[in-house]
């Protein structure tokens with residue numbers, strides 16, 4: 218599903234935000250991406266999402282080399298992905314429903330169907346009573362859940378989430394992770410960037426660790442992150 | 455291609471978020487189109503007056519005593535080898551002609567008892583006749599019995615036509631300048647709207663909106679602004695015309711009356727909103743084309 222070969226990203230002329238990253242994520246896999254603040258997690262997701270282009274290296278997403286993808290094709294590839302942004306990126310001028318149904322609206326899906334899907338997906342994050350509210354009227358945690366609902370509404374083949382539980386209390390965070398696992402079981406490949414080692418431990422999924430723009434190799438991961446190595450698999454039911 | 459419903463919805467919400475700029479752009483377009491419209495109206499009315507003469511312009515017009523035998527005079531004129539054609543215009547024909555040119559005023563004249571226009575004879579010269587010929591013929595005929603007056607029309611009609619052309623050219627020039635101003639004002643209104651929506655445009659792009667899905671609402675927004683502005687200009691122009699006609703019907707003025715007799719023909723009327731819409735579209739293409747809106751926002 219995702220392959221990176223020697224990918225580097227440099228903003229401006231200073232040190233690399235990412236340096237020589239190579240890894241592979243299989244279709245249907247669930248992967249955590251962790252590391253200290255500034256390690257390059259968001260940058261890596263931005264590359265996958267084609268919001269930035271790598272300074273060096275090749276990236277293949279969904280079987281397509283996105284470095285040579287024509288500009289005009291990017292929107293169509295993006296529609297196969299769902300993204301939860303670290304800063305949510307909700308459109309302030311639109312209601313929660315309109316935010317969630319945006320792509321469907323562009324595509325001309327019937328209004329009733331848009332409503333049905335938005336309702337269902339909001340129900341899964343517990344916000345179906347807020348369909349007609351505006352983003353400013355919601356708390357940070359609620360906005361985050363709307364962003365999650367928007368990311369999953371079109372049943373993406375790849376879900377990228379940047380700190381999706383950063384603004385949620387532990388109970389809600391747990392629920393959201395369960396939601397991601399459910400989506401993953403239905404076939405969506407999931408990549409979640411997070412600081413929350415406790416959550417990684419409880420979920421027991423494969424974890425990539427970034428530090429100062431470099432990927433820890435798996436052997437060193439065990440040494441430097443015993444939490445991850447010892448993570449017991451907890452069934453989430 | 456984005457769906458019409460989406461495009462209309464977005465365009466409407468763009469207009470709603472900046473009502474002041476939208477109103478300003480519409481007003482500017484309306485004014486920009488009103489001025490050339492006004493000149494078009496004047497030149498339209500003037501050229502009706504000239505329309506009768508366009509084919510065989512008469513060089514000499516002899517006004518006759520009503521009792522005179524017009525045919526005898528026509529025969530006498532035809533003997534002159536420099537003359538191509540002699541047209542007898544009876545007073546009824548003159549009235550009919552006037553009515554054709556000015557239907558509104560013509561109706562007012564129908565109540566008159568005596569014929570308002572004397573009979574006349576129009577003389578058309580052969581092509582290539584010297585400029586002085588018409589004056590010579592007029593001078594010669596002036597002394598004949600039964601002739602009230604003989605005018606060489608050459609000078610007058612040339613000046614008249616020049617005046618019409620001047621009004622028309624001024625209209626076209628002003629129209630071009632003001633339409634350019636309208637285009638630029640739409641361009642800046644769109645740029646402003648784009649600035650206001652910069653962040654959300656970035657988000658839309660990240661959501662998988664194509665460039666056309668992002669731009670089409672702005673195109674529609676600007677085109678509608680132009681259309682409404684042009685329509686407004688047309689409405690203003692019609693109001694001006696009605697007002698002038700009303701005012702002149704109470705207090706007729708011999709020269710001004712001729713300028714306010716008829717409104718523009720339908721195709722010319724439709725030109726105003728069409729020009730507005732075109733100005734809007736071009737303005738939005740200008741401002742969207744130049745702007746690199748990509749990568750407006752990024753992940754945190």
Ligand SMILES: Nc1ncnc2c1ncn2[C@@H]1O[C@H](COP(=O)(O)OP(=O)(O)OP(=O)(O)O)[C@@H](O)[C@H]1O
Pocket residue numbers: 228229234252253254255256257258259260261303752754
């Ligand atoms: N647009 C940018 N321009 C310049 N430098 C940037 C930009 N975005 C990120 N960086 C730099 O790249 C590095 C990695 O940033 P990134 O946002 O990927 O980190 P992160 O792992 O997501 O951090 P956090 O956990 O705080 O979200 C940082 O040193 C950051 O300062």
Ligand SMILES: [Mg+2]
Pocket residue numbers: 258259260303379754
């Ligand atoms: Mg980040």
